[in-house]
Amino acid sequence: MSETRLTHTQVDAITEAAAQWCMRLHEPDCTEQEREAFAVWLKADPLHALEYEAMLDIWDVSEHLPRPAKVIALPGRQPHSTWRRLGIAAAITLLALPLAAYSGWQLGWVPNAYERLEASSSMKTVTLPDGSQVELNLGTQLTFSNYKDQRRVNLSKGEAFFKVRHDASHPFVVQAAEGRIRVTGTQFNVWRYEDQVRVTLLEGSVLVTGNQNLSGDGLRLEPGMQARYKAGDYTPQISQTYADTPDLAWRNGKLVLDNLTLADALPLINRYLDTPLVLADNATGKLRIGGVFNTHDINQLVTSLPKVLPVYLSLNQDGKPIINGRPGN
Template sequence: MNHDRLNPSPDDAITDAAAHWCMRLHADDCTAVERETFARWLAADPRHTEEYQAMLEIWQTADLLPRTATIIEFNPPKAKVARPRNWRPMASAAAIALLALPLAGWVGWEQGWLPNHYQHFAASDRLQTVQLSDGSTVQLNLNTELTYLNYKDQRQVTLKRGEAFFEVAHDSTHPFIVRAGHGQTRVTGTKFNVWKYQDQVKVTLVEGSVLVSSNGNNGGYRLGPGMQATYHSGDFEPQLAQSDDYGNSLAWRSGKLILDNLSLEQALPVINRYLDAPLLLADASTGRIRISGIYNTREVERLVDNLPKVLPVYLTRSKDGSTVLNSISPPPGKG
């Protein structure tokens, strides 16, 4: 990593300040006065919040800061479009801060602790296709957010929410790892889809092979084309399936949601991915009702409103305001 910087820009100064605060607020001798100063600095410019959030994420990903630490509550602005972040100024700032630990930034790179490139992408109301610094391309579904870090010994993506289709540039000596929920998918070059909702993750392989592991199980299972792996938080190993119609899982790339004779229990996680508030089931019998159809991913709210027109269900509101699906009991048989 190049630590030299000539003619620093105002953005570089913000990055340096973010690195400084990232280090100071996690120091044991950080004072109340410093925390108040930090709060004022944070509120002075929206870029300060954005830069501090990015710096904090990098340090936590690199295990340089305690992940459970809470500094000052703040809500970073939500990105409306996918936008990469340039790692170069951050690398310099992180290296400067690391010297105070003391540990030179280049040692962190050589040891595989620190990345030399960082990118952050978020897509809200439209599909996005982005390119990673290694040449891989990623298509992001609606309401999807991920980060990419390039380390000396691996390429690492964290899918925070949503769904993404990866076309990974092949590099047999530099594996590509996607972390989602309580598991990961490891490849060197292939095409695959990762869907995440709450603590549930589904990996669908289109081309090549991937190694999927869950809950810290380092062994994992290797998928072939057309195979899917699903895991939840706490699963020791993923559940595998060979799917002849796995294309349904990729229909989102054309803006479609395909429900092919699914029970409502199976369909709700897929539907809820596109809703601001999750749709709930009143009971197990409602969950056994089956649904089919092709829908526009931008109009899932309309789908919910129309469910009583196509299924034997009606909608109610729970005490907390959530929408609840209730089955309509069939009339009693004539005896």
């Protein structure tokens, strides 16, 4: 039985559909019905899934294409949405045509190497195309793009430890939330949960800014220093740390809570949970917790909370677990 071959027109139609789905699913007003229709389309043919995965890569690349000084919004669209649509169209063209791709590389618009990395149920160590190494904690997602003028990582969630190959003329930049970490060669850890980011430096030096839209390279960290910021911060908060800091215990599969308040501990705990815990009130958040826990079994920590603290667990209307302080405490 002969293999059925798709025509160029059919392949182009699938590519166009994948691009349309990619853009639509990233729109804030995408409906549940549309998402269900996308799921049906995705399962209809294995090629659909392959094309959509490729389109996600192009979507990430389009994020970094140079933005024009002025973008005229389409009717009913915000300027940022319009730019992303123009950007993805430009990225498809640049990556699809060899000559255009070469020109895009020379201009610093398009990477010559791109990888999407994810660690879900187990930690992962990967050597990047530039020779740098990255260790991914559980639940981590990031992308790596090698541009002519810089190496770029986008940490969308989770935590990663980087051993960056030194290259002074080709800086290594990590984007996390609204901030940026810039290095040439060093060892450092980046933790991100929602809009919170923590950078811990072991060797070398890094420049950290909490808002990459601001001018300047940011604050310089030396070994034994840590920077924290969240979306909207003007500058990071800098503090001293030490060699055996609990922030790096995850590399050994451990979560160390060093007499932290529940308010400070929850972001560290929630990154390992499918359904995050929520505090009932500020008073409950001031309770303190300590101990060493297995990152592969954080649910055991959750069930043990009422045994070690004056709290009890309940569910809110959305089915999320709530930590409540016991009356009288």
